[in-house]
Structure formats: structure tokens, C-alpha cells
Amino acid sequence: MATMREVAKLAGVSVATVSRVLNQNGYVNQETEKRVKEAIQTLNYKPNEVARSLYKKSSRTIGLIVPDISNPFFPELVRAVEDVMNIYDYTVILCNSDEKGDKEKEYIDILKQRYVDGIILTTNQLTSEELSDINVPVVVLDRPLDHSFPSVVANNYEGARMATNYLYKQGCRRIAHIQGPLHVVNALERFRGYQDEMKSLGLWDETLVFIGNYQMSEAKIATMEALTNQKIDGIFAGNDVMAAGALKAAQQLGLRVPEDLAIIGYDNIPLAEMTTPELTTISQPIYDMGAIAARLLVKKIEGKPIDQIHHVLPVKLVRRESTR
Template sequence: MATIRDVAKQAGVSVATVSRVLNSNGYVNNETKKKVDEAIRQLNYKPNAVARSLYKKTSKTIGLIVPDIVNPFFPELARAVEDTAHKKGYNVFFCNTDENVEKEEHYLEILLQKYVDGVIVASNTLTAEKVKELNIPVVSIDRKITAEIPTVVVKNKEGAQKATSYLKEIGCERIAHLRGPHHIDNANERADGYLEEVGSAPWFQSSYIADGNYVMKTAIQATVELLERHPEIDGIFAANDVMAIGAVKAAHRIGKMVPEELAIIGFDGISMAEATTPELTTIAQPIYDMGTAVTDLLVKLIEKKPVERTFLELKVELIERESTRKQNNNKGGREHGAKDHSSRQY
């Protein structure tokens, strides 16, 4: 493998001159620069990335830490982050923690060793103190850490209210909720939105809320138990699309027809929601916009550019599909929820 000394020898110049060409630092006349560039091409020289990052005080790389790569929301988010970072001249290190604190700390150490310029995190465990210790820009996506850390989220509570209200509008009279983990802010906000809509209803029982933990397998079992315990349930709001798909599978397993006997709505707007049978009605997050916004924010912080807002709360959108029946307040005359791709923004 060629070294910077080999390039200098081939071009007939000093190592310092090659360094100035590589780093665009200091004057080098055009003829000399051409000789160095030609030597680099002939020798297929690859500069040491770590050495250059130490010299330039930047590596043009960022880290992206997510809690669950199995959840389709995060790969879709990662795609937006990578696209945006690439356009801005940055590469992305992708890390999956599996909700494991030790893995998260391990990845943070590795990212620091790689001299990343900043980190995007979706974390339930990272503290403000830890972020301060990193001594590089950090932004949070999907989940809030503290008010001091720049964050991009969506209107979770409002979206949950709209999901539950929509189920009421189409005639559902007993609405259950598959909630996410209790230690995750957005899961609690979505549960709060559900309770705002039905918590004071005379029919409401706390046992209408089941823990799905944002996991399909868990949601299938939780839904089976819900429907066996409360056969009167005719609507389910699941706090993410993965659990909503699990609810559809559970209904099929016990012979409950969706949407004729049970309307189901999710939250996220992942692409998989259109591939299910029936297609899933959902409260869609602007996933790509979230990834773009959080990456823009991080790069501005890295490059010390002005940042107008450090907390972004984006709107969500109701997308009506086949897993909910068409709006009809006459319970006896419900129609099958045929495809309806109309949408409402909130």
C-alpha cells in the first residue's frame, strides 16, 4: 500500500508539499499540484482517514444510534439520515443497541474512537450528563432526552387523540389500546392521547389497555387475550404499526373479521402497512422528513452554523385504508372498509 512518502518521491516533491495538496492548506503552484495528483493516481494512494481527521479536526462522519433495527420505522429513518448526510458530504456509522445500555455505551465509545463529528440518537437511556461527556454535538430523534439536547419528534399525543377519535367517528363503541413500553416517552404520550378520548367514557376499563411493547409477537398475544377477555371490543388503536399488524394477525387467528367486526389503526406510517391484508389505516409520521431535519440540525451544529430552532415537533397524518370501515355512524349499516387513501393532516 502506497504511503505519503511514496507519493512525494514519485512526484519529486517534499512530504509537506503532498500534505498541503491533500489538505488544500497553503500555497502550491498548479504545475506541482498536477504532479502530486498524477502520483496519487498512479500509486492509487489512499490518505489515512484518522490522520486527516486529526489534522483537520473533522472526520466528515456522523453516528446514528437506534434501539431496534427489526422495527421497520428505524431503517426507513436511517435511509433519510444517510441520504441527507451524503448530500452534505458526510458518511454515517449505523449502530443498533437492542435497547441495551451496555451496547449503547460501547457504540458511543467506538464512535468517539472513530472521531465522528456528531451523533444522532434514538435512546431511552442516554442522559444529559453522558451527552456532555461526549464533547461533540448530539441530537435526539423520536425520543426526548432533555430540553438542552436538540430534538426532532412528532405530535404523539395529538396523533393518538386523532386515531382514537377517528375510531369513534366510524362507529366503534369499545376501543382498546395496545401501548408501547412504559419507559419510552412517545409510548406514554400516545397512551395519554388515547385516554384523553375515552378515559372518562362510562364503558372504559383499565383492562382495555394492554402492553404490546412495540413488538409484533407480544402484540399478537396481547390482542388475543384482550379479545378473549373483552369480546365486545370493536376497535383497537395500536401505538405503532408493527403492533397493529400483530393485532390484525391475532384477529384472524381467533376468527374476528377486520374491519367488519374489529377496526384497527396503527401509528408510524411504515411502508409495510401497505403490504398487509387488509392494508393498515395509520397515523403516519413524516419519517423521511424527520431524518432529513435531524441530520440538517446535526450538521449545522457540527459546522457551527446558526440554528433557529433546537426542538422540532412535526405534524402527523391520518391515512385511511382497509383495516377500518368507512365512516358510518349507523352501527347497523357498516360498510366494508374498501381502499381509501384519503388523508388528513393534524
């Protein structure tokens, strides 16, 4: 593998001149620059990207921190971010925090040491003060913090009201909600939308709410307990993974879906079409969310004006077999 010194020797210039050409830093006359580039091509010289990152305090790299890559919602977000970043010649470093604040902080320290140019966060373990100390551009995706940082989210509140009202129109009157983690903003927004819609229908009953933590197994256990102890004819689950858990619980108890129990999920991930029956769900524009967040971050990194800092994208109901 060729070295910078060999490039300099072939071009008849100093190593410092080669460095200036590579980093586009400092004046080099046109003829000299041409000789250096020809030498680079002849020797097939590949710059040491780590060294260049240290010198320029930039790496053409961004960090993407997700809370749980095993949740099928996040791979589609990751794909969108990666697709857009590749267009702008940025590499994406994926970090899985497992919903742990300490692990998230550790990842951020590592990313800063690698001189990433920006970070996209789909977690909300850190405070605004902690994020402000990062000192690189940050965009928040799916789980908003406050208005200090650009953000991209779906309209979780309206989606929850839409799901609850649809179950009501299907004839359900004992509508339960499987709630996501209590510390996650979008889970709280979906709960709030469900609660407000139930109150407006005169059906609010706090005993109809149980926690599934966005996990299939926890949702299944909670659903079996709820269905065993009280009358429920509809379930709005805070994500499709929990809806699948509720479906498994109903089937295990011998209940027919949707005849005995209607179920609606949230997200519209591929899993929703793989269950039997297929899940009715609230569809988020997952790919669009990731793509918009990536473009926002590129603008932040490159110092370009941002027309709209906060994006709240609409959701829609997708009717399938788990409702009547």
C-alpha cells in the same frame, strides 16, 4: 499503492509539505501546491483516512444509533439520514442498540474513538448528563430527551387522539390501546393522547390498556387475552407492527375486521399495506424526520446557525380497510 513519500519525491517537496496540502493546514505557495496535486493525480495516491482522522480529530463520519433495525420504521429513517449525509460528503456508521443502555454506551465509546463528527440518536436510554459528556454534536430523532439537544419528532400526542377519536366516530365504544415500551417517550405520548381522548369521550377504562412493547408477537398474545376476557370493538395500536399482531389475533379468534373489531395502527410503514385487510394508520413523515435531523447535525458540526432547534412534525390519518 502509492505512498505519501513517493508523492513528495515526485513533486520535489518534503513529506510535511504533502501533508499540509492534503490537510489544508499551514502555508504552501501556489506553485508548490500545484506540483503536489499533480503528483497525487499521477500516482493515483489515496490518503490514509484513518491517519487523517487521527491528525485532524475529524473523519467526515457520523454515528446513527437505532434501537431495533428489525422494526420496519427505522430503515426508512436510516435511508433519509444516509441520503442527506451523502450530499454533504459524510459517511454514516449504523449502530443497533437493541434497546440496551449498556450497548448504547459501548457504541458511543467506539464512535468517539473513531473521531465521528456527530451522532444522531433514535434511542432514549441515556440521561442528559451522559449525553453532555459525549463532547460531539448530538441530534435526537424520534425519541426526544430534553431541550438541551436539537430534536426532530412527530406529534405523537395529537396522532393518538386523532386515532382514538376516529374509532369513536366509527361507532366503537370499547376502545383498547396496545401500548409500546413503558420507557420509550413516544410510546408514552401515544398512550397519553389515547387516555386524554378517552376521558374526554367519557370512555376511559384502564383495563382496556395492554402492553405490546412494539413487537408483533407480544401484541398478538396480549390481544388474544384481552379479546377473550372482555368486550372490545376497537383497537388503537401504538405502531403498525403491533396492529398487525392484533389483526392476527382477531383472525385467529374468528373475529371479522372491521365488522366485529376495528383496528388502527401508527407509523404508516409498508407493512400497513401488506396485511389483509390493509391497516388504517396514523402516518408519520418518516423520511422527512430523518432528513431534517441530518441537516440539523451538519449545521451543528459546521458551526452554522440553526433557525429552529426543535421540530414537531404533523401526522395524518390514512384510512384503509381495517376500519369501517
